[in-house]
Amino acid sequence: MTKKIAIDAMGGDYAPLEIVKGVELARDRYPELEFLLFGTESAVKPLVQNWERLTLIPTTEVIEMGDEPVKAMRRKKDSSMVQAALAVKDGRADALFSAGNTGALLSSAIFLVGRIKGVDRPALATALPSFGGAHDQFVFMDLGANAESKPAHLYQYGILGSFYASHVLGIADPTVRLLNNGAEEDKGDEVHKTAHLLMKDTTAFNFLGNIEARELLAGTADVVVADGFSGNAALKATEGTALMMLKQLKAAIMAAGVRGKLGGALLKPAFKTVQKQLDYNEAGGAVILGVKAPVVKTHGSAKAPAVANTMGQIKTMLDHQLVPDIETFIAAHKDELQAGKEALSTQVNG
Amino acid sequence: MTKKIAIDAMGGDYAPLEIVKGVELARDRYPELEFLLFGTESAVKPLVQNWERLTLIPTTEVIEMGDEPVKAMRRKKDSSMVQAALAVKDGRADALFSAGNTGALLSSAIFLVGRIKGVDRPALATALPSFGGAHDQFVFMDLGANAESKPAHLYQYGILGSFYASHVLGIADPTVRLLNNGAEEDKGDEVHKTAHLLMKDTTAFNFLGNIEARELLAGTADVVVADGFSGNAALKATEGTALMMLKQLKAAIMAAGVRGKLGGALLKPAFKTVQKQLDYNEAGGAVILGVKAPVVKTHGSAKAPAVANTMGQIKTMLDHQLVPDIETFIAAHKDELQAGKEALSTQVNG
Numbered sequence: 001m002t003k004k005i006a007i008d009a010m011g012g013d014y015a016p017l018e019i020v021k022g023v024e025l026a027r028d029r030y031p032e033l034e035f036l037l038f039g040t041e042s043a044v045k046p047l048v049q050n051w052e053r054l055t056l057i058p059t060t061e062v063i064e065m066g067d068e069p070v071k072a073m074r075r076k077k078d079s080s081m082v083q084a085a086l087a088v089k090d091g092r093a094d095a096l097f098s099a100g101n102t103g104a105l106l107s108s109a110i111f112l113v114g115r116i117k118g119v120d121r122p123a124l125a126t127a128l129p130s131f132g133g134a135h136d137q138f139v140f141m142d143l144g145a146n147a148e149s150k151p152a153h154l155y156q157y158g159i160l161g162s163f164y165a166s167h168v169l170g171i172a173d174p175t176v177r178l179l180n181n182g183a184e185e186d187k188g189d190e191v192h193k194t195a196h197l198l199m200k201d202t203t204a205f206n207f208l209g210n211i212e213a214r215e216l217l218a219g220t221a222d223v224v225v226a227d228g229f230s231g232n233a234a235l236k237a238t239e240g241t242a243l244m245m246l247k248q249l250k251a252a253i254m255a256a257g258v259r260g261k262l263g264g265a266l267l268k269p270a271f272k273t274v275q276k277q278l279d280y281n282e283a284g285g286a287v288i289l290g291v292k293a294p295v296v297k298t299h300g301s302a303k304a305p306a307v308a309n310t311m312g313q314i315k316t317m318l319d320h321q322l323v324p325d326i327e328t329f330i331a332a333h334k335d336e337l338q339a340g341k342e343a344l345s346t347q348v349n350g
Numbered sequence: 351m352t353k354k355i356a357i358d359a360m361g362g363d364y365a366p367l368e369i370v371k372g373v374e375l376a377r378d379r380y381p382e383l384e385f386l387l388f389g390t391e392s393a394v395k396p397l398v399q400n401w402e403r404l405t406l407i408p409t410t411e412v413i414e415m416g417d418e419p420v421k422a423m424r425r426k427k428d429s430s431m432v433q434a435a436l437a438v439k440d441g442r443a444d445a446l447f448s449a450g451n452t453g454a455l456l457s458s459a460i461f462l463v464g465r466i467k468g469v470d471r472p473a474l475a476t477a478l479p480s481f482g483g484a485h486d487q488f489v490f491m492d493l494g495a496n497a498e499s500k501p502a503h504l505y506q507y508g509i510l511g512s513f514y515a516s517h518v519l520g521i522a523d524p525t526v527r528l529l530n531n532g533a534e535e536d537k538g539d540e541v542h543k544t545a546h547l548l549m550k551d552t553t554a555f556n557f558l559g560n561i562e563a564r565e566l567l568a569g570t571a572d573v574v575v576a577d578g579f580s581g582n583a584a585l586k587a588t589e590g591t592a593l594m595m596l597k598q599l600k601a602a603i604m605a606a607g608v609r610g611k612l613g614g615a616l617l618k619p620a621f622k623t624v625q626k627q628l629d630y631n632e633a634g635g636a637v638i639l640g641v642k643a644p645v646v647k648t649h650g651s652a653k654a655p656a657v658a659n660t661m662g663q664i665k666t667m668l669d670h671q672l673v674p675d676i677e678t679f680i681a682a683h684k685d686e687l688q689a690g691k692e693a694l695s696t697q698v699n700g
Binding site for chain 2: 131144147148179181187188189190192212213214215216217218226228229230232233234235236237238239240241242243244245247248249252253255256259260262263264265266267269270271273274277278
């Protein structure tokens, strides 16, 4: 069955050109997808090569990277992002894509597309490379959608992340760990200690215990759950260190004269391999889990190939019924989730 | 003037051999230092080559890496670590060194050596490599001494870290940034927003604003202050990523056959340079700031050269009056610090 993706054509460093190019690549790659392009008519229309399965819905405003997210979403009602989100809300589209302002997309996802009933806090998840584990990727969340998290939120991330791992990464019975400042179950602040207790005896997912950030990429679990604040810190420290190491290696190679140049030339393919392994942005975007449709944010600097890959990722989410299956699970386990929260609050306060 | 360092000779993966060897190296390097070795007599005595400026104080217990920190400190009263801490408390030694259980050392530092009056929460700090900034190192804290931090604690870390940067790294008028999940001042959870407000107008240190973990090693400040939970996550993610990248590079080089081997051989010195730049453990240990004497924890896997370098670090702390200068500053600014806290609590709650 044909599925429609609502595209914010104006968000991102290279919008609308690379967005439109990426969507056309995806259109040619996935014959069962249709695309609704939301954007400024004069800017988008001239870029389209072929209108097959492509519809332009003209909008007059653009949410900028520096805009205050909630305000921008509320005030710029005719922006490409808000109109694309409203199309999903109204059922005119099945999923939402943007490379623009992350905070505004989060607000649009939560307030316009809407939370899944029973999910307290939608969160931002991404697949990261995993080295040495059973699979070559794992799900890491929350990347910073929520600066403050309660134990019950972290517990729900375990459910959402497990569904993403099984439905999108194709990992059967995914394992889950909690990012904490020690491996032992009594480690961490009150939020993480309590979250650990909630997760320990759950049947909702396959919990293996805590993990320290040092092991993040080491393949010890298929889903790593973090509070948004330290999850954001760990993700960005990982990115920053990887970039800095490549830079320092290049500098050391340049400083080594002819020897360095020759060695560098010989190892270029090896460097490329590692760089590619680390470039998780190529594989797709960050997903807002816990809302009523797939909403995906790709990197602001994404170019056409990354945009097209992200459409593939959205297609997998749609084909594999990610959102309906989460909705069904949460609805079926509603009483259990509620009882768990209450039992825990007695345990913690009593 | 001769200074005495109390050594926990039994803590660390290679204790007591590498600790004793490191102390002897340091004794030969620093003629003005004396060392009190606390440890099991039968284990330590046979290792000492030369007793010049070395005194063995026999102890009968050892705090193990897996021991519960506070309990171990309270119960193992005749352990090498507790006895070494008591020597500092009683004025028989000027500083404390251990490669053992970090939590137990923190407890010993806080409860036995004692907090500086006016410091609410001593914290763990280390110097990390800085790439691209004005200096080649910066101070990062809290590394995880406190799983829960209040804004006033983060503010105090700014003071403690600035003193460490000026007195030990030799950086005049050090700059300070707050690790947060965005550069703008309204970013973060309540703790970080409030901490930012406290720091913004302070005259106690030179605050430049927030920093994201991506920029941690990029040399944007001489001191980066973090809450212990996300500071720990950022540090460990940095370490884990650096180790993983080196491992992946080696694997890619090995997979590239003769070409890889030749390239790898040519670039060996360049790799060594980068590996050395990243190996901050070689430069010394993590310092517990905010207690009444220098207390330094070196890496559990530290060998003799790293142990000796750590003695040099302790010597600098003593020579440059780090602790007395912090005490004087905090005492002089007591009313101001208190007024700041009160004004802020009105501002936040009102």
